[in-house]
Amino acid sequence: MKIAIVCYPTFGGSGVVATELGIALAQRGHEVHFVTYRQPVRLELLSNNIHFHEVHVQEYPLFHYQPYELALSSKLVDTVKMYGIDLLHVHYAIPHAYAGYMAKKMLEEEGIQLPMITTLHGTDITLVGKHPFYKPAVNFSINQSDVVTSVSQSLKEDTLSFFEIRKDIHVIPNFIDKRKYTRTPENCQRHLMADADERIITHISNFRKVKRVRDVVEVFYKVQQQIPSKLILVGEGPEREGVELMIEELGIVDKVIFLGNSNEIEHILCFSDLFLLPSEKESFGLAALEAMINKTPVISSNTGGIPELNVHGESGFLSDVGDIDSMVGHALTILGDDTVLQGFKERAYDRALEFDLLRILPMYEAVYESAYEMRLKKA
Numbered sequence: 199m200k201i202a203i204v205c206y207p208t209f210g211g212s213g214v215v216a217t218e219l220g221i222a223l224a225q226r227g228h229e230v231h232f233v234t235y236r237q238p239v240r241l242e243l244l245s246n247n248i249h250f251h252e253v254h255v256q257e258y259p260l261f262h263y264q265p266y267e268l269a270l271s272s273k274l275v276d277t278v279k280m281y282g283i284d285l286l287h288v289h290y291a292i293p294h295a296y297a298g299y300m301a302k303k304m305l306e307e308e309g310i311q312l313p314m315i316t317t318l319h320g321t322d323i324t325l326v327g328k329h330p331f332y333k334p335a336v337n338f339s340i341n342q343s344d345v346v347t348s349v350s351q352s353l354k355e356d357t358l359s360f361f362e363i364r365k366d367i368h369v370i371p372n373f374i375d376k377r378k379y380t381r382t383p384e385n386c387q388r389h390l391m392a393d394a395d396e397r398i399i400t401h402i403s404n405f406r407k408v409k410r411v412r413d414v415v416e417v418f419y420k421v422q423q424q425i426p427s428k429l430i431l432v433g434e435g436p437e438r439e440g441v442e443l444m445i446e447e448l449g450i451v452d453k454v455i456f457l458g459n460s461n462e463i464e465h466i467l468c469f470s471d472l473f474l475l476p477s478e479k480e481s482f483g484l485a486a487l488e489a490m491i492n493k494t495p496v497i498s499s500n501t502g503g504i505p506e507l508n509v510h511g512e513s514g515f516l517s518d519v520g521d522i523d524s525m526v527g528h529a530l531t532i533l534g535d536d537t538v539l540q541g542f543k544e545r546a547y548d549r550a551l552e553f554d555l556l557r558i559l560p561m562y563e564a565v566y567e568s569a570y571e572m573r574l575k576k577a
């Protein structure tokens with residue numbers, strides 16, 4: 199099939215999922231066309247089945263806001279016509295489903311049917327999408343999609359409760375490609391980050407308020423008072439400055455390492471002993487899955503879709519949002535004993551295997567088939 203994928207090209211989870219999905223589809227013989235404003239961060243254009251089409255928004259003094267949706271929908275129309283695209287898969291409803299719908303309508307005028315699959319990722323529903331500024335447009339474009347998928351059961355339920363949805367929503371969880379994770383603890387170069395007697399605790403996010411990075415620091419602060427440890431913080435975002443200040447005030451600057459946005463996630467997680475994800479909201483928690491495939495247990499909040507991934511007492515532990523003491527207790531349980539830690543590491547890995555790409559990819563392909571059949575019926 200010839201598939202156009204629209205996504206955010208940044209480090210965010212939805213962009214990562216879209217990119218990894220596109221790469222996997224190309225490996226299965228599909229022709230994949232990414233249409234977005236920059237080459238996605240995890241995309242290496244080394245396959246003749248993968249194409250990238252950059253959306254340019256021309257600056258014009260009259261425009262206070264540059265019309266990205268317009269440029270995107272026009273680019274989609276051109277790409278579909280030029281390459282004979284069979285279907286469109288948009289990731290993150292805002293504004294992608296809306297722009298996709300416009301492209302669909304423009305193409306219909308020319309007798310071209312373009313089925314659209316919309317994948318809901320989280321904040322497009324739980325934070326931004328349900329805001330009154332956007333809600334009618336999001337509601338409309340979800341209903342106009344031919345197939346809608348969400349990355350967790352929890353997100354499906356949120357979508358059904360926040361919007362008036364007339365579509366069936368297929369739950370297709372996020373995935374991980376186990377074949378990519380081949381490092382063993384011996385080749386992790388752990389000594390670069392911590393002393394031999396220290397545990398390594400890691401957090402990766404976009405440092406938005408919803409991630410509660412301050413909770414990460416508070417938990418770490420209490421844990422390192424009892425178990426020698428280092429904290430590795432990966433990512434950039436609005437909370438970073440405040441968090442840096444907090445670390446200074448707590449007097450733990452020498453125990454915290456900021457790595458910024460990194461393409462070396464796999465390397466960092468390889469030498470991590472524990473991953474912290476205390477988010478306020480989280481539709482799935484892809485970063486936790488990446489930790490688990492690297493044999494890193496997860497201490498998380500029990501919000502949104504996280505409990506569908508992290509199994510309490512198995513791959514890590516779950517606590518209520520903001521319950522620092524509970525998270526500290528769980529962290530000490532895991533980190534306090536080598537044998538216990540090893541057990542959690544193995545079980546985190548086993549749990550992650552349930553989300554292996556080879557199990558999840560056929561679900562997307564099935565959805566594509568059904569959307570494609572709809573197109574044939576309409577044509």
Ligand code: GMT
Pocket residue numbers: 209210211212213215290319320321324349372404406408479480481482483484485
């Ligand atoms: O976590 C973020 O803020 C980024 C956001 C995104 O759209 O890039 O992530 C959402 O999608 C990810 C991939 O499906 C999920 O794993 C994250 O849980 C979800 N984030 C939230 O719901 C806050």
